[in-house]
Amino acid sequence: GGDGGASEETATPEAPAVEVDEELAALVPADIAEAGSVTIGVEASYPPGEYLDEDGETALGFNVDLVTAALGKLGLEAEWVPTAFDSIVIGVDTGTYDLGSSSFTVTEERMEQVNMISYFSSGTQWFAQTGNPQDVDPDNACGMRIAVQSDTTHDADIEARSEACVEAGEEAITIQKFENQPLATETVVSGVNDASLADMPTAVYALEQTGEGVLELIGEQYDAAPYGVLTHKEDTELAEAVAAAFNAIIEDGTYTEILGEWGVEAGVLETAEVNPEL
Amino acid sequence: MSSPTEPVSGPGSPNPTPGRSTEPVTAVPVRYPERWVAAAVILVLAAMFVHMLFTNDAFNWPFMLEHMFSDPVVRGVWVTISATVLSMLIGIVLGIVLAVMRLSGNPVLMAVSWLYTWFFRGVPRLVLAVLFGNIAILYTTIAIGLPFDNYWMPWLGLEGDARFFEIDTRTLLSGYVAGLLALSLSEGAYMAEIIRAGLQSVDKGQTEAAQALGMGRGRIMRRITLPQAMRVVIPPTGNETIAMLKDTALLAYVPVTIELFYQLQAIGSRTYQIFPMLVAACLWYLTITSVLMVGQYFIERRFNPGQYGGIRGRIVGGAH
Amino acid sequence: MSSPTEPVSGPGSPNPTPGRSTEPVTAVPVRYPERWVAAAVILVLAAMFVHMLFTNDAFNWPFMLEHMFSDPVVRGVWVTISATVLSMLIGIVLGIVLAVMRLSGNPVLMAVSWLYTWFFRGVPRLVLAVLFGNIAILYTTIAIGLPFDNYWMPWLGLEGDARFFEIDTRTLLSGYVAGLLALSLSEGAYMAEIIRAGLQSVDKGQTEAAQALGMGRGRIMRRITLPQAMRVVIPPTGNETIAMLKDTALLAYVPVTIELFYQLQAIGSRTYQIFPMLVAACLWYLTITSVLMVGQYFIERRFNPGQYGGIRGRIVGGAH
Amino acid sequence: MGEQVIETAEGAELPADALVVADNVHKSFGRLEVLKGIDLQVRRGEVMCIIGPSGSGKSTFLRCVNHLEKLSAGRLWVNGELMGYRQKRGRLYELRDNEIAAQRSDIGMVFQRFNLFPHLSVVGNIIEAPVQVKKVPRAEATAKALELLERVGLPDKADAYPDQLSGGQQQRVAIARALAMEPALMLFDEPTSALDPELVGEVLDVMRDLARGGMTMVVVTHEMGFAREVGDSLVFMDDGLVVESGVPSEVLSSPRHERTRAFLSKVL
Amino acid sequence: MGEQVIETAEGAELPADALVVADNVHKSFGRLEVLKGIDLQVRRGEVMCIIGPSGSGKSTFLRCVNHLEKLSAGRLWVNGELMGYRQKRGRLYELRDNEIAAQRSDIGMVFQRFNLFPHLSVVGNIIEAPVQVKKVPRAEATAKALELLERVGLPDKADAYPDQLSGGQQQRVAIARALAMEPALMLFDEPTSALDPELVGEVLDVMRDLARGGMTMVVVTHEMGFAREVGDSLVFMDDGLVVESGVPSEVLSSPRHERTRAFLSKVL
Numbered sequence A: 001g002g003d004g005g006a007s008e009e010t011a012t013p014e015a016p017a018v019e020v021d022e023e024l025a026a027l028v029p030a031d032i033a034e035a036g037s038v039t040i041g042v043e044a045s046y047p048p049g050e051y052l053d054e055d056g057e058t059a060l061g062f063n064v065d066l067v068t069a070a071l072g073k074l075g076l077e078a079e080w081v082p083t084a085f086d087s088i089v090i091g092v093d094t095g096t097y098d099l100g101s102s103s104f105t106v107t108e109e110r111m112e113q114v115n116m117i118s119y120f121s122s123g124t125q126w127f128a129q130t131g132n133p134q135d136v137d138p139d140n141a142c143g144m145r146i147a148v149q150s151d152t153t154h155d156a157d158i159e160a161r162s163e164a165c166v167e168a169g170e171e172a173i174t175i176q177k178f179e180n181q182p183l184a185t186e187t188v189v190s191g192v193n194d195a196s197l198a199d200m201p202t203a204v205y206a207l208e209q210t211g212e213g214v215l216e217l218i219g220e221q222y223d224a225a226p227y228g229v230l231t232h233k234e235d236t237e238l239a240e241a242v243a244a245a246f247n248a249i250i251e252d253g254t255y256t257e258i259l260g261e262w263g264v265e266a267g268v269l270e271t272a273e274v275n276p277e278l
Numbered sequence B, C: 001m002s003s004p005t006e007p008v009s010g011p012g013s014p015n016p017t018p019g020r021s022t023e024p025v026t027a028v029p030v031r032y033p034e035r036w037v038a039a040a041v042i043l044v045l046a047a048m049f050v051h052m053l054f055t056n057d058a059f060n061w062p063f064m065l066e067h068m069f070s071d072p073v074v075r076g077v078w079v080t081i082s083a084t085v086l087s088m089l090i091g092i093v094l095g096i097v098l099a100v101m102r103l104s105g106n107p108v109l110m111a112v113s114w115l116y117t118w119f120f121r122g123v124p125r126l127v128l129a130v131l132f133g134n135i136a137i138l139y140t141t142i143a144i145g146l147p148f149d150n151y152w153m154p155w156l157g158l159e160g161d162a163r164f165f166e167i168d169t170r171t172l173l174s175g176y177v178a179g180l181l182a183l184s185l186s187e188g189a190y191m192a193e194i195i196r197a198g199l200q201s202v203d204k205g206q207t208e209a210a211q212a213l214g215m216g217r218g219r220i221m222r223r224i225t226l227p228q229a230m231r232v233v234i235p236p237t238g239n240e241t242i243a244m245l246k247d248t249a250l251l252a253y254v255p256v257t258i259e260l261f262y263q264l265q266a267i268g269s270r271t272y273q274i275f276p277m278l279v280a281a282c283l284w285y286l287t288i289t290s291v292l293m294v295g296q297y298f299i300e301r302r303f304n305p306g307q308y309g310g311i312r313g314r315i316v317g318g319a320h
Numbered sequence D, E: 001m002g003e004q005v006i007e008t009a010e011g012a013e014l015p016a017d018a019l020v021v022a023d024n025v026h027k028s029f030g031r032l033e034v035l036k037g038i039d040l041q042v043r044r045g046e047v048m049c050i051i052g053p054s055g056s057g058k059s060t061f062l063r064c065v066n067h068l069e070k071l072s073a074g075r076l077w078v079n080g081e082l083m084g085y086r087q088k089r090g091r092l093y094e095l096r097d098n099e100i101a102a103q104r105s106d107i108g109m110v111f112q113r114f115n116l117f118p119h120l121s122v123v124g125n126i127i128e129a130p131v132q133v134k135k136v137p138r139a140e141a142t143a144k145a146l147e148l149l150e151r152v153g154l155p156d157k158a159d160a161y162p163d164q165l166s167g168g169q170q171q172r173v174a175i176a177r178a179l180a181m182e183p184a185l186m187l188f189d190e191p192t193s194a195l196d197p198e199l200v201g202e203v204l205d206v207m208r209d210l211a212r213g214g215m216t217m218v219v220v221t222h223e224m225g226f227a228r229e230v231g232d233s234l235v236f237m238d239d240g241l242v243v244e245s246g247v248p249s250e251v252l253s254s255p256r257h258e259r260t261r262a263f264l265s266k267v268l
Ligand SMILES: Nc1ncnc2c1ncn2[C@@H]1O[C@H](COP(=O)(O)OP(=O)(O)OP(=O)(O)O)[C@@H](O)[C@H]1O
Pocket: B312, B318, B319, B320, D029, D032, D034, D052, D053, D054, D055, D056, D057, D058, D059, D060, D061, E196
């Protein structure tokens, strides 16, 4: 591993203050407006999207800032509850959480179960050791050793690429699936695997954390897909309000400000939508 | 009405006074209404629970049934079962060796056994799974040769190294084998404690009798002490097996992702039908647990015949 | 050189033939070179392991030491310890009740105990943690009243319901309490098996002697049988405690994220220093495990005095 | 002879001076009938010795007396109380655990294999039941225990553990333990047969003392000398029945039944 | 008397007809000296009975004979072999576990508490050692076991488990188990003292038979009748020393030492 302590000290961006938009606030369901706050389930282990601060309690990240800003437009306080992934979806389903937000990629299958409000777009980004010593080419990775976080869209992506290799009569890709991205990244740093692919922001963050000159990006991001905030399937009212709030911060520039601070401008989305067409 | 009024006739008091009280004792057993109330409450609660299971939408039974038997899940069941069985078998053998070492009286063996137990009870299985799965990060190659050659060879003025051959660790351990190793090594430490308790519960007269017959230490352990320790060893071993069944989910950290729990979770996170998939996991684990418990019942009966009729008491000794 | 050549003098053969072989027996013990070789190999391997720990960059010791004692982590240690202790205490009490029920001979109690054990051994703790953390998924409100009112009230032509008061389950259980409940209920099932094995290992003459003294069932259990079962119960209970220490990591699913392992992982994923944080977890768990093992040693000695000098044998009976 | 008679709660009439009345006691284990109708009466202060071949049901009978075994048929009274049951309107009702325990606390029993509690010290063994059952204050119970240990000749073993005692010492502690409950009746089930010959004497001495003190005792034993010297009556059991009973010296010297004669010839 | 002499591997000269030679055997447990210098010789075919008060070291001596206890000082030979050690150039070397086991397989031992293996049937108990240690084929060992059961009078108990037998039966199985190894020497440690008087006869009968068959036996016992009738020699031990020895009838009727007299008066 590199000496990750180096970038430890980089100041985390301040979330900008937003003003309440009374018109939008009126869209919020009465009970929530009355409470004045929403609870949001978050799996805080996916920097820079969402992760825990050094106090071990506060959620940080660009997702956190975006959602907090949007809710600010609605005059709502955001209560972030760090939890495990399974618990977020179940919690939203049972009303334990009003929203779920954790770098969730929007898919058709998922939208059958919950409402998803798109607000950010992330593509897939490959990276390898500096200089790409194994000469990994994302479009022809046959026979390489590739690390990936399991159960992500990238997981499905690399599986498909491997199958294509086999069909083309070439060697399959050796895929190693890890429970989390840092572990996958670690194996690229140590040379156990040749490259990895991840969400673009995550890949950038990995580069920062592993230190200067250890890793580098390969190629451009591709297959951009939106991230979505979850609400209960029947909570369309709240979903619409949140979507409108996102559009409001896109409008007034808070949105780009936040993306800029976190260095993820590449993920900018034109408009937020409830259950967008993919 | 009986009336045993015959006088007590001097010192030879036990005068037979037959012909009375011949009815068999068919007493009304003590009533425990509180138990029946408790049972009724439990039954009602259970009924409400089952009713909830079938009426609560969260369970989404049709979806669950559709995916519970899909190919990758069924394959996962077999991986989980095989990993459980194999790691328990290795763990038990290791546990026996460690327990015997611990009780051997030999300070070297005792220390080694203690250290092993300490270390592997202390380190979480998850960490072991990660470590064994990623051993390549720690050692990129494993070399057979003389140790610390990089220190003493230069010091002796020698060049090169004292390694006879090297293996690339990326290919040494397949994920499954690495995971199995992590689970077995950890289980060995736990089994060692259980087996130690079992061995200590066997009367030492048994060992002496076997020694007096000219049996060697190993044979006494195998043929006399261990079988008698089984009675005490089986129930906690059942616990360990059932816990291991669930711990195979840690294989995902190795990473071995063809395992049952991972597969169910994968479906859950793909479709956001998390809860039905958790219930599916429960049903699968309950099924396998039931099979294991039946197995435990028969093994217990095999090693503890007295308890189930047949042989009377546990205490060796004449009728008393 | 000794020469006991005195003739065997008729039937009274044991003629004292004193004055010879007076040297004390100071024999050379059997040498086990293989043991020393094994010990040496183990030592070298351990040395290499330790050496690797300190020289391998992946471990990044300075980083680890810096974060291992940060406030949230230390708080996490206390949460983990308190959750372990509390859930084991509740689990043991539950286990005793269940084991006694299982051995009571009363079919109702036996069935209830069996069902409980079956269910809670079968369901993974992770699922229990999720369920208890989100109990609302099963029942959005918990109502105290007559059961199945929605069926029989309309049927009897009544309106309204037969519920006396209702609680919103989302506010019923705090996360910590819910998690504790999940762990304790599960532990109860495992402890029940362990304690059953212990109780069965006590000679039934002990119960009879206590009965003959006029002691009631509960008192016999508490004062006579349980203390004697301890010898067999302690080592597997030690296992359970140490396993529970690690299983408190499941509290994150409830969610209770102020727990040790979660906090360490959070640092790991924030900083991409996974290995140092895993090692920090190992060190913390090893430390707490060591304390627990010391505790176990003393408890074992307390309940098993014969083993550590003091009392001679285990077998009640005269010198032999 | 016109003895005095008392009427029990069930309406049965028992001789006033009988402490134990067994009325046609039967006991079967499954299909094995072990007791086939035992009628016995033990008066207050009487020492009754029971002899008989192995398997004749001696232990089973003693265990019936303090309800460690349930009768299959017949009735058994101790101290005017039906053991283990309550009779109401002609029906028997089992007693609750604590009621049976209360009945048993009047009856001391000494087992062949001592059955001391290995996890308690000698004093702990003795005071356990008084403190727990009779709620005697611990200090008082301990004082009493030391007195009893004196009486059985073990004043210096108060703090020893059972494992540290010889068999004879263990059996004497077992007797002290039973006496600590101040029972009206003592049952001894071959109290000396697990002992070395040298140790037998110690235990018999204690029992002899007890008998002299007026304790009612039922003793299953093979020590004919003891039976002859201490016993007020001797009962010979075989195959679940009382074959012969009477004054010990008479039964021993001139047994009336063939079976008794055969047995005595082997044992004496 | 000019007896024949054989020289052992260690260079010691032993009487040719002595099966057991104990030479100044000492044994201490910690600071407690239990055996204080025992000198004994048992000839082939001899039946030696040992008596003595409790704690005098009788059991400890027997356990020294088959090396269940290690001597503290002195030497002990069985069958011309030093038990438990090899002597080379004046130094003693402990034998390995399997070598000691081989020595023990020539010596049968019967314990006071039987110590049958509860998880094995009667036949299982008997054939265990022959099959496992001597590698006798199972069928052959079983045939032999049935023969031995016949000899100890239990032909019909082959498939019973120890828990299902009376004490006397268990002890006879224990004897059969020891005999199955065809030992040159049998050690009995109070084989009848855990038995009811009626059952004692059974076991003594078997031992009597064995003695008649020429088996060398060392018997710790309190059965003076047996010692008188069957024993070739009688040893009285007290406080870790042999106080008196000789022909049983002589020792029993006219003991030379005060201590022996006192002991016999209590036991007889
Ligand atoms: N719990 C039981 N289940 C089945 N059979 C039993 C049980 N207890 C005793 N028996 C049988 O009842 C019979 C009488 O046993 P009991 O112990 O009363 O005899 P005993 O006269 O005391 O003999 P001993 O002198 O050997 O002690 C025996 O055949 C015995 O096997």
